[in-house]
Amino acid sequence: xxxxxxxxxxxxxxxxxxxxxxxxxxxxxxxxxxxxxxxxxxxxxxxxxxxxxxxxxxxxxxxxxxxxxxxxxxxxxxxxxxxxxxxxxxxxxxxxxxxxxxxxxxxxxxxxxxxxxxxxxxxxxxxxxxxxxxxxxxxxxxxxxxxxxxxxxxxxxxxxxxxxxxxxxxxxxxxxxxxxxxxxxxxxxxxxxxxxxxxxxxxxxxxxxxxxxxxxxxxxxxxxxxxxxxxxxxxxxxxxxxxxxxxxxxxxxxxxxxxxxxxxxxxxxxxxxxxxxxxxxxxxxxxxxxxxxxxxxxxxxxxxxxxxxxxxxxxxxxxxxxxxxxxxxxxxxxxxx
Amino acid sequence: xxxxxxxxxxxxxxxxxxxxxxxxxxxxxxxxxxxxxxxxxxxxxxxxxxxxxxxxxxxxxxxxxxxxxxxxxxxxxxxxxxxxxxxxxxxxxxxxxxxxxxxxxxxxxxxxxxxxxxxxxxxxxxxxxxxxxxxxxxxxxxxxxxxxxxxxxxxxxxxxxxxxxxxxxxxxxxxxxxxxxxxxxxxxxxxxxxxxxxxxxxxxxxxxxxxxxxxxxxxxxxx
Numbered sequence: 001x002x003x004x005x006x007x008x009x010x011x012x013x014x015x016x017x018x019x020x021x022x023x024x025x026x027x028x029x030x031x032x033x034x035x036x037x038x039x040x041x042x043x044x045x046x047x048x049x050x051x052x053x054x055x056x057x058x059x060x061x062x063x064x065x066x067x068x069x070x071x072x073x074x075x076x077x078x079x080x081x082x083x084x085x086x087x088x089x090x091x092x093x094x095x096x097x098x099x100x101x102x103x104x105x106x107x108x109x110x111x112x113x114x115x116x117x118x119x120x121x122x123x124x125x126x127x128x129x130x131x132x133x134x135x136x137x138x139x140x141x142x143x144x145x146x147x148x149x150x151x152x153x154x155x156x157x158x159x160x161x162x163x164x165x166x167x168x169x170x171x172x173x174x175x176x177x178x179x180x181x182x183x184x185x186x187x188x189x190x191x192x193x194x195x196x197x198x199x200x201x202x203x204x205x206x207x208x209x210x211x212x213x214x215x216x217x218x219x220x221x222x223x224x225x226x227x228x229x230x231x232x233x234x235x236x237x238x239x240x241x242x243x244x245x246x247x248x249x250x251x252x253x254x255x256x257x258x259x260x261x262x263x264x265x266x267x268x269x270x271x272x273x274x275x276x277x278x279x280x281x282x283x284x285x286x287x288x289x290x291x292x293x294x295x296x297x298x299x300x301x302x303x304x305x306x307x308x309x310x311x312x313x314x315x316x317x318x319x320x321x322x323x324x325x326x327x328x329x330x331x332x333x334x335x336x337x
Numbered sequence: 338x339x340x341x342x343x344x345x346x347x348x349x350x351x352x353x354x355x356x357x358x359x360x361x362x363x364x365x366x367x368x369x370x371x372x373x374x375x376x377x378x379x380x381x382x383x384x385x386x387x388x389x390x391x392x393x394x395x396x397x398x399x400x401x402x403x404x405x406x407x408x409x410x411x412x413x414x415x416x417x418x419x420x421x422x423x424x425x426x427x428x429x430x431x432x433x434x435x436x437x438x439x440x441x442x443x444x445x446x447x448x449x450x451x452x453x454x455x456x457x458x459x460x461x462x463x464x465x466x467x468x469x470x471x472x473x474x475x476x477x478x479x480x481x482x483x484x485x486x487x488x489x490x491x492x493x494x495x496x497x498x499x500x501x502x503x504x505x506x507x508x509x510x511x512x513x514x515x516x517x518x519x520x521x522x523x524x525x526x527x528x529x530x531x532x533x534x535x536x537x538x539x540x541x542x543x544x545x546x547x548x549x550x551x552x553x554x555x556x557x558x559x560x
Contacts, residue, residue: 052468081470092465095560096483105479109471137559153469163468 001193002028002051002161007060009046009217020046021057022217028210030160033187033194035204035225037240038214044197047214048163051195052084053077065160082110085154085192089166091146093138099125099149100134106156124152128182144175151182155190162186164196168203180206201244205229205297213237226297230267231329247306249290254334259310261290261334264323266303275326276305283319285311306333341530348531351518356538358432358513363500366439370447370496375489377403377444378451379477388463389473403445411503414438415510422510435512439503443496450492454485487558494550498543515539 009021021043028034038044049055050062053069062069069080093102100121107117125131128148138146147167154162164183168176184207187194198204204211204225212222213236221228221237229245232238242248247263254261266275280287292305309316320330345352381399383390409417415438419429422437462484466476482489505516515535523532 054464054468078470078472081468084468086465086468088461088465090459090461092459092461094462094466094480094484096486096558097479105466105471105475106469108479109469109475139560150465153465157470 001030001065002026002195003061003063004047004051005061005063007047007050007062008058009043009050009055010058019043019217021050023060024217024219026212026219026222028193028195030193031187031191032209033184033196033207035208035211036195036197036214037199037201037204037211038197039199042214043217044214045165046217048165048195048197051161051163052081052086054086078109082157083159084161084163085157085159086163086165087147087150087154087167089169091138091143091150091170093146093149093153095138098135098137099130099141102138102149103152103156106153110157112157120156124156127155127186128152142175143171144179147171147175147179148182151179151186155186155192158190160193162192162194164194164198166198167196169198169200176200176203177206183207201240205244205295209298213240226268226300226302229295229297230265230302245293245295245304247291247304249306253290257288257290257308257334259286259288259308260316260332261306261308262320263331263333264303264305264307265329265331266301266305267327267329268300268302275323275328276307278326279319279323282322283311283315285309285315285319339529340533344528344530345534348522352515352531352534352538355513355515355518355535358517359501359504359515359542361432362436362439362504362507362512362514363497365433365436366443366500366504367493367497369436369440370443371493374444374447375451377448378455379481381448381452382455382481383473383477387460389467389476403448406441406445407449411438411442412506412509414442415506419510430511432507432512432514435504435507435510435514438510439500439507442503443500446499447492447496450495451485451489454488454492455481457488458484487554490550490554490557494546494554497546497550501539501543501546515542 004024004026007021007024008019011018011020024047036044036047046055050057051064053062057070064080064084067080069077072080094105097105103121103124104117107120112120125134128151130145130148130152133141133145138149141149168179171179180203183194186192196203208225210223211225211228212219213234214220215236221234228237229241232241276287279285288308288310290306290308295302295304309319320332323330377399380395381403382388384392384396418438418441422434423429425437426433428434458481463476463480466480504512504514505520507514508517508520515538519532519535522528523535
């Protein structure tokens with residue numbers, strides 16, 4: 001659906017050149033929700049804005065829905081943009097137009113006949129749950145409602161792709177969740193490919209199928225969200241994940257541990273608690289949970305536990321080997337031996 | 338010499354005529370500056386760097402011309418434009434003649450005001466319209482003008498009031514008007530009655546325009 005080839009975006013000023021996006025290659029499949037994560041300044045926003053050519057790449061190609069956008073002229077590009085919806089962190093609605101007029105604006109851009117605009121606007125308002133706000137001005141809406149109007153506007157011309165530029169970053173946690181659910185619903189029901197950028201790992205965990213992590217304009221890690229959560233490769237990714245799944249334990253508690261402290265991770269199909277109780281019985285060790293949780297990513301459980309294992313040194317290492325043989329990933333944090 | 342009520346009554350026809358001349362000159366100059374200055378301001382804004390009609394040549398050329406006209410003192414413009422006035426109006430004196438110079442001065446003034454008003458719009462709103470696939474004309478008509486409407490109305494108020502002030506100099510080319518009356522009678526002839534009456538009229542006029550402008554600008558703003 002979206003093929004980004006060797007894309008570079010440089011920002012030139014008189015004094016120096018700043019590289020926003022650095023030779024990025026990315027393929028996003030039809031119908032998936034793809035998340036790009038990174039701190040501000042990582043280049044994720046530039047990359048996203050290159051997908052609909054709001055920013056023209058310095059070099060490289062952007063192919064969306066089969067056509068290379070960098071080769072289109074003004075008119076063709078406008079036509080291509082009708083099929084690429086975009087929503088923004090600060091919504092960017094026309095403040096002097098009503099909700100219905102804001103949505104109608106997008107329809108007018110596609111030269112939709114007048115008599116069709118009215119019914120289509122009603123349809124879109126129903127989809128985003130704002131039927132009663134039709135003739136209201138944006139100033140009278142809450143943040144979440146404004147974003148719903150933004151979504152309706154973005155979906156007006158049946159796009160194949162929806163780009164989300166930090167779409168939930170200005171919203172409170174509950175509203176964020178509601179908007180994410182709406183996006184997921186749109187993705188499922190209309191089979192629209194969604195690309196979103198965010199600095200909140202929660203967003204990715206909630207709705208993304210695949211993800212990429214960006215740093216200094218480059219993609220440093222990319223893959224299935226579940227895989228990345230269960231086996232992050234880079235320090236930055238681990239840092240992002242720790243914002244959702246934390247393993248921090250007060251130092252005083254760690255210092256008081258006499259045995260080995262291990263981090264145990266169970267992927268979806270492994271029944272974590274069963275393995276742990278088996279281990280404790282088989283190897284005459286005692287287990288003491290310091291921290292743990294089961295996260296659900298793409299509706300699959302991911303068990304993460306930090307525990308102290310006490311017992312004979314031999315038994316401890318055999319216990320660890322046993323847990324690994326049962327499918328757990330074990331990482332020894334502190335060896336108490 | 339104090340205020341002489343009888344004297345004022347005597348000169349009432351002159352005052353009325355002058356008032357009408359002022360309205361006439363301002364009316365013409367305002368219409369012309371709206372018709373030409375508004376598009377000019379839009380072009381100045383949309384051809385700027387990073388905007389959807391970015392065009393450095395157009396932007397610099399128009400910017401230069403606008404600055405040039407604005408830097409000429411009005412009284413000099415009034416005289417310098419006599420040939421042009423003759424060409425357009427066929428005469429170089431009278432209110433119609435003065436309107437030409439007033440228009441020429443008001444166009445760049447208003448164009449800059451429009452440009453500034455458009456600059457106040459959140460760039461993101463314009464960008465969202467570009468992302469939607471809207472044509473430049475649609476963005477101008479449905480985004481720029483509605484979003485800047487309130488601020489442009491304040492700008493029109495400002496332009497009218499500046500025109501009132503400029504029109505006082507119209508006497509140089511026999512343009513007449515309230516301001517000219519004040520200068521001729523009040524200033525040259527030490528006629529305090531006329532001086533007071535005309536100044537009061539001007540004060541009331543400016544206050545009314547400002548009030549009306551503020552009210553309209555607020556009434557149409559949906560933010």
